[in-house]
Amino acid sequence: LQALAAAGVPGNNAAVTKALAFLDTVQKSDGGFPNAPADTGSNANSTAFAVQGILASGADPQAARWKPTSSNPISYLLSLQQPEGAFTFGGQASLLATQQVIPALAGRAFPFLSRASAQRLALNFIRAQQQADGSFAGFGTGSTIDAVLAIDAAGGKPQQFASSAGKRPLDFLASKAAAYAATSAAASGKLLAGVVAADADPRHFAGLNLVI
Incomplete structure (x- = not known):
């Protein structure tokens, strides 16, 4: 069993x-x-x-x-x-x-799921939620940034997550960056964190300098 x-x-x-x-x-x-x-x-x-x-x-x-x-x-x-x-x-x-x-x-059945295994399974699920435009299912830009941060935290490479159409998270974020960053300082800061997590330059992202 x-x-x-x-x-x-x-x-x-x-x-x-x-x-x-x-x-x-x-x-x-x-x-x-x-x-x-x-x-x-x-x-x-x-x-x-x-x-x-x-x-x-x-x-x-x-x-x-x-x-x-x-x-x-x-x-x-x-x-x-x-x-x-x-x-x-x-x-x-x-x-x-x-x-x-x-x-x-303890209510545990073998095999015990290690943290590494749990992270791998979670990343597989996140990958399955990626949309054709490179975003992730949820609430648009914010959800996609959350996915990028989670992928990075688990040791993954966000830019290796390409959709069926070949779009990556930063492709989607670049298309929404100006409008999203303009909504609030918190949104701009969150976008900056996501851009850095995806190994991009927050000073030169989609024509924006998110640092200043």
């Missing part, structure tokens, strides 16, 4: 639905999950992975579906924690079980 989610398979996909149905059939009355269907008891490791799989599918491991009696997978895991903080496997404190339970209780 976690692998499917990482590959972009949606939670309503038939394979995901079947996998969740399988988990339904093997869940024990204590709310936990076993290593294999034939096993009679639950354990922390398998339950932690089951929880992460449920989370990866977009479902809630504490929902009624996963509460066969008075316990769900989360409450089962919590019942295994010892006073010193460890979680048990086979009745004994286990480092591996403890390591595997933590992500499940």
Whole structure:
């Protein structure tokens, strides 16, 4: 389930639905999950992975579906924690079980998204919002400057973002610069910041000197 989610398979996909149905059939009355269907008891490791799989599918491991009696997978895991903080496997404190339970209780499914990955995905989304004239969907000039600043902040190159028509953010901003800068000092300052972020000269931009 976690692998499917990482590959972009949606939670309503038939394979995901079947996998969740399988988990339904093997869940024990204590709310936990076993290593294999034939096993009679639950354990922390398998339950932690089951929880992460449920989370990866977009479902809630504490929902009624996963509460066969008075316990769900989360409450089962919590019942295994010892006073010193460890979680048990086979009745004994286990480092591996403890390591595997933590992500499940934190509500996290593998793979964890790093900041770099999050930025890359966000930049991909921003790129998809670019219009033919080089601007970005939203509220015109201001939205395009915001996009330029965000791209630069993430380590991207705003001028490498070209539209289907070959237009870049600065092409659009240059066409709107005079009117936008004239609206207020704040607008002029924002435009200056965007121009600098796109590696252009704010003293010579679209016939304007945005610095003075």
